[in-house]
Amino acid sequence: MNGSISKNRSLLTEVISGLPSNLGCDVLVCAPAPYLLQCEGILNGTAIQLGAQDVSMHSNGAYTGEISATMLSDCGCAYVIIGHSERRAYHSETDVIVAQKVLKVLEAGLTPIVCVGETLEQRETGQTNMIVAAQLQAVLDVVDIDRLDKLVIAYEPVWAIGTGKTATPQMAQDVHEFLRGQIALNDEMVSRKVRIIYGGSMKPENAGELLAMKDIDGGLIGGAALMSVDFLKIIAAAR
Ligand code: PGA
Numbered sequence: 001m002n003g004s005i006s007k008n009r010s011l012l013t014e015v016i017s018g019l020p021s022n023l024g025c026d027v028l029v030c031a032p033a034p035y036l037l038q039c040e041g042i043l044n045g046t047a048i049q050l051g052a053q054d055v056s057m058h059s060n061g062a063y064t065g066e067i068s069a070t071m072l073s074d075c076g077c078a079y080v081i082i083g084h085s086e087r088r089a090y091h092s093e094t095d096v097i098v099a100q101k102v103l104k105v106l107e108a109g110l111t112p113i114v115c116v117g118e119t120l121e122q123r124e125t126g127q128t129n130m131i132v133a134a135q136l137q138a139v140l141d142v143v144d145i146d147r148l149d150k151l152v153i154a155y156e157p158v159w160a161i162g163t164g165k166t167a168t169p170q171m172a173q174d175v176h177e178f179l180r181g182q183i184a185l186n187d188e189m190v191s192r193k194v195r196i197i198y199g200g201s202m203k204p205e206n207a208g209e210l211l212a213m214k215d216i217d218g219g220l221i222g223g224a225a226l227m228s229v230d231f232l233k234i235i236a237a238a239r
Helices: 005-018 033-043 069-074 085-090 095-107 120-124 128-140 145-150 169-186 188-193 204-211 228-238
Strands: 027-031 048-052 079-082 111-116 152-155 195-199
Touching (some): 005 048, 027 033, 033 048, 069 095, 079 095, 095 111, 095 128, 111 128, 120 128, 145 169, 145 188, 152 169, 169 195, 204 228
Parallel strands (some): 027 048, 079 111, 111 152
């Protein structure tokens, strides 16, 4: 819940003008819903794609305040973040709700970015793999095998989000490898294609090391994306 019409304009203009001409990676900006059309107008014709931060689990109709996947598509979104830990923690989003949202997003032709991750207590009690496996499995259970490669998975340890604490590259790699292995149980080929990105205090100082790990295919950047200089440095590290 960051941004304003004027801040969005200056941030995106700075990022666009700092982008290398040959991008070499996919870059997208997931904006708060009221600003999607503004951002679409600014990003249109650039190499940066647009995404949303949440979506309704319903298709349309009497769900006042909700925003459907088709509405997001209509506003120019190509991606939607689903099941961010803040949605799970503050808005009671269960694995079942997350899975329903994924289905709606796929039906609308958008790419879901499904967030999974453990709390500090779960990590310290050795439950990390069990937690992320259950969060992932709820989604794998409902998505047809031929659409599995449309998913992006974001591993976001809850204790690392917005805290300045980052998982070490090896800690993140271990979970990414585990998640890829879980997908391989369903489809080996897809598991090699699916992008598994890391989120949680990724910043210019640690992006290179994290992105160099074998199973870390990208980043979901929160705080560091609010400063164009930092976001551009992370993009450079991802190329
Ligand atoms: P952070 O946020 O980069 O500020 O930790 C990540 C996120 O919100 O997913």
